Amino acid sequence: MEKEISITPALEIHDLTVAFDRKPVLWNIDLKLPQGKLVGIIGPNGAGKSTLIKAVMGLLPLSSGFAKLFDQDLNDIRTRVSYVPQRESVDWDFPASVLDVVLMGRYGKLGLFNRPRKADRDAAMDCLKQVGMEQYAHRQISQLSGGQQQRTFLARALAQQADIYFMDEPFAGVDAATEKAIIELLRNMTQANKTVIVVHHDLQSVPQYFDWVILLNTRLIACGPTASTFTQSNLQETYGGKLTLLSDVGDLIKRESFPNREGSAKQAL
Ligand SMILES: Nc1ncnc2c1ncn2[C@@H]1O[C@H](COP(=O)(O)OP(=O)(O)O)[C@@H](O)[C@H]1O
Ligand SMILES: [Mg+2]
Structure with missing residues (x-):
């Protein structure tokens, strides 16, 4: 406990x-997040x-x-911060290849006027590999499916090698297997003390996926x-009258408290 208190919050x-x-x-929001959590x-x-x-x-x-x-103003630590916007908010007709987009993640390290070197390309390709997109490196981003665009954005974020990541609905349009693989990837990042903050829609998978909410x-x-x-009463307060949905989540929370946890949330679907 003491250790947690002495460490600088990732976000305040x-x-x-x-x-x-x-x-x-947004009204009068106060919060602190510790480092190294999937939130x-x-x-x-x-x-x-x-x-x-x-x-x-x-x-x-x-x-x-x-x-x-990390107790600093954004402008002082911009290169340590990565943001993956909601996919709909991006102009995907912009003429760029998948590799170009991922290389953009390296510009903070490169400086604006230095051309990417082989090491940057290799790093970018490695990030594409991590999201299973290496075979699309030279495809135009306009030609990708929604899920592929989303994974390209994740690869760009990985290439940035930031300390804190904000991802707005990164699983929209992504198939279930890829979603699992990406969660695994994010979890590994938190093992390296990265903080990953994800806007997420599917209540059923929340207890499986996140350390914090x-x-x-x-x-x-x-x-x-x-x-x-992530309790029934907090959810009630968050979602108000949508009761059918909430009782499902109540069931899920109950199930989650049983020791046989493996796969239970997915079966609930
Ligand atoms: N640029 C904007 N101008 C006016 N209203 C906005 C703008 N962006 C968001 N809003 C409104 O702010 C509220 C919160 O939006 P948003 O943060 O996008 O919600 P969420 O991501 O939780 O679905 C919504 O009512 C939305 O209509
Ligand atoms: Mg939104």
């Missing part, structure tokens, strides 16, 4: 409010999940508050270790 958000047209979509951001559509990440990434004006990464619905409902935070 204090008193954060974001409004569009004077309507707050899920959970909440209904329109809860402000994407807005929270964009606010931390300095992409939106804040009405109040601040975010710090942030439950959000304009306000912060809860933030903490999954076991103590």
